Amino acid sequence: MSDSGKKRRVLLKLSGEAFGAGSLGVNPDVISSLAREIAEAAQTVEVAVVVGGGNFFRGAELSQRGMDRGRADYMGMLGTVMNALALQDFLEQAGAETRVQSAIAMTQVAEPYIPRRAERHLEKGRVVIFGAGAGLPYFSTDTVAAQRALEIGADIVLVAKNGVDGVYSADPRTDPDAEMIRHLTYQDALQRGLKVVDSTAFSLCMDNGMPMQVFGMAPQGNVTAAILGADLGTLVSN
Numbered sequence: 301m302s303d304s305g306k307k308r309r310v311l312l313k314l315s316g317e318a319f320g321a322g323s324l325g326v327n328p329d330v331i332s333s334l335a336r337e338i339a340e341a342a343q344t345v346e347v348a349v350v351v352g353g354g355n356f357f358r359g360a361e362l363s364q365r366g367m368d369r370g371r372a373d374y375m376g377m378l379g380t381v382m383n384a385l386a387l388q389d390f391l392e393q394a395g396a397e398t399r400v401q402s403a404i405a406m407t408q409v410a411e412p413y414i415p416r417r418a419e420r421h422l423e424k425g426r427v428v429i430f431g432a433g434a435g436l437p438y439f440s441t442d443t444v445a446a447q448r449a450l451e452i453g454a455d456i457v458l459v460a461k462n463g464v465d466g467v468y469s470a471d472p473r474t475d476p477d478a479e480m481i482r483h484l485t486y487q488d489a490l491q492r493g494l495k496v497v498d499s500t501a502f503s504l505c506m507d508n509g510m511p512m513q514v515f516g517m518a519p520q521g522n523v524t525a526a527i528l529g530a531d532l533g534t535l536v537s538n
């Protein structure tokens with residue numbers, strides 16, 4: 301609870317990578333563990349989630365292999381809906397109430413994206429999962445995370461990363477001198493070309509004063525801690 305008596309509200313961005321791959325397309329063990337962490341934190345914090353779909357399809361990659369870009373991007377967006385449904389299932393098994401809202405109409409499986417309704421769900425303690433990106437080709441789910449966070453009045457965008465625990469001065473896998481940057485301005489991130497999220501997402505947050513925290517999903521407990529407000533990884537702000 302903040303000073304004003306309002307609950308903390310976060311927008312968590314999970315990339316498709318976080319959902320695993322393999323013959324099932326998604327990794328139920330990984331999603332189940334992630335869902336338990338989110339459900340625990342959602343008892344005290346309002347949590348909205350934007351899911352990526354890179355474990356299924358990335359439009360840009362399919363178009364390089366000859367597909368029409370727009371159609372390939374729609375495949376990408378449909379992939380995010382599959383991840384959203386998987387996350388919903390495991391969140392409910394973990395005891396959380398949930399709603400999925402899709403930017404592409406598919407009323408049998410998800411509500412349409414209605415921001416005011418999403419806010420009502422959050423106030424009632426439900427975890428809201430946004431699927432189908434923005435419903436627009438040529439966008440990424442990073443940009444959608446920034447946009448949804450702004451539209452529902454979230455306090456922060458939390459970007460959960462696989463295999464890295466924040467933003468580094470250089471690639472930590474190849475440069476032993478690479479250091480984690482604990483606080484970064486959007487201006488700096490854009491000027492230095494740091495590819496943590498895409499530049500549209502950065503710009504949207506910068507122009508509208510929305511802070512972003514980039515943190516590692518490992519070790520277990522980090523996702524819960526970040527949602528609850530732990531100072532993990534890198535904070536990007538103006």
Ligand code: UDP
Pocket residue numbers: 314315316317351352353354355357358359360372373374375376377379380432433434435436437438439440441442444
């Ligand atoms: N996508 C899109 N519009 C959107 C969001 C996503 O066209 O608003 C498509 C795009 O093809 C993208 C794919 O969906 O490559 C999966 O999303 P993204 O690459 O952002 O997922 P992540 O990298 O987070 O797993």
